[in-house]
Amino acid sequence: MHKRGLMATGQIQSVNCGCKGIRTCLRCEAQVTKQHLLQKNDLILLQIHYDFTYDPVSKTAVREDESGARQSFVFPGIFLWENFVSEDEERELITRMDQDVWRESQSGRRKQDFGPKVNFKKRRVRVGDFTGLPAISRHLVDRMSKVPQLASFKPVEQCNLDYDPDRGSAIDPHLDDSWLWGEHLVTINLLSDTVLTMSLDQGWGDMDHGEVRVAVHLPCRSLVVLYGEARHRWKHAIRREDIHGRRVCSTFRELSAEFLQGGEQEKLGSELLDIALSFKGAPL
Numbered sequence: 001m002h003k004r005g006l007m008a009t010g011q012i013q014s015v016n017c018g019c020k021g022i023r024t025c026l027r028c029e030a031q032v033t034k035q036h037l038l039q040k041n042d043l044i045l046l047q048i049h050y051d052f053t054y055d056p057v058s059k060t061a062v063r064e065d066e067s068g069a070r071q072s073f074v075f076p077g078i079f080l081w082e083n084f085v086s087e088d089e090e091r092e093l094i095t096r097m098d099q100d101v102w103r104e105s106q107s108g109r110r111k112q113d114f115g116p117k118v119n120f121k122k123r124r125v126r127v128g129d130f131t132g133l134p135a136i137s138r139h140l141v142d143r144m145s146k147v148p149q150l151a152s153f154k155p156v157e158q159c160n161l162d163y164d165p166d167r168g169s170a171i172d173p174h175l176d177d178s179w180l181w182g183e184h185l186v187t188i189n190l191l192s193d194t195v196l197t198m199s200l201d202q203g204w205g206d207m208d209h210g211e212v213r214v215a216v217h218l219p220c221r222s223l224v225v226l227y228g229e230a231r232h233r234w235k236h237a238i239r240r241e242d243i244h245g246r247r248v249c250s251t252f253r254e255l256s257a258e259f260l261q262g263g264e265q266e267k268l269g270s271e272l273l274d275i276a277l278s279f280k281g282a283p284l
């Protein structure tokens with residue numbers, strides 16, 4: 001059992017990064033004093049973590065407890081494909097991405113979006129300026145369909161994220177929306193190895209009084225699919241300390257049942273998919 005202090009930093013105003021609310025990166029943290037970081041209404045939590053590592057062969061989460069005894073449980077909902085792209089493809093993908101504008105995003109990330117215009121709070125989606133996924137993704141999407149779970153995967157959105165240790169890039173633990181986005185989240189990890197941290201706040205089995213975390217190692221050029229429990233129950237995150245060099249990822253999302261055949265918004269879904277899969281897109 002590891003005890004560890006976590007500090008939320010309150011609201012920090014910043015002029016030259018994309019952070020809002022409680023999100024921070026190294027750039028905006030440099031603008032405030034330590035005193036501000038420790039101000040009265042900052043939250044300091046002592047949390048207990050149980051840290052497991054995901055074993056892709058046995059599909060289990062494994063750890064050794066304080067006495068050296070091995071604990072494990074089946075961890076459902078992850079598929080990993082190592083070397084999904086070759087080194088040449090990786091170079092070409094990055095070169096193409098870098099020809100487009102990277103926009104500042106939260107927590108020291110930069111991003112490029114190819115997808116419909118969405119207001120998640122109001123549950124509204126429209127085509128907006130969406131012109132499709134980028135041409136270079138066509139062969140990647142074809143290749144994905146070789147994964148049995150992805151045989152009928154039709155991505156309607158691609159989001160490229162750029163992480164840099166000098167900006168303190170990270171993404172906080174979260175669940176992706178499931179009103180608009182469907183069962184599978186598919187991510188290609190480029191340029192450096194990292195760790196996808198899966199977490200359950202309220203614990204698991206005997207460990208019901210602490211946070212349970214499972215480290216999923218993502219080698220450079222691998223593809224990872226989250227579905228089932230890993231998609232809907234476990235939060236996912238990339239921690240700042242797991243970014244060791246520039247890392248770029250592309251996440252592909254499909255539509256939920258409401259936007260597919262027989263769903264209430266089938267017509268809109270079909271229009272969005274036609275645009276997405278024309279592969280003529282430019283980032284928004």
Ligand SMILES: O=C(O)CCC(=O)C(=O)O
Pocket residue numbers: 159161171176187196236237238249251
């Ligand atoms: O960087 C990643 O691999 C995860 C990205 C992610 O969780 C997201 O875009 O919601």
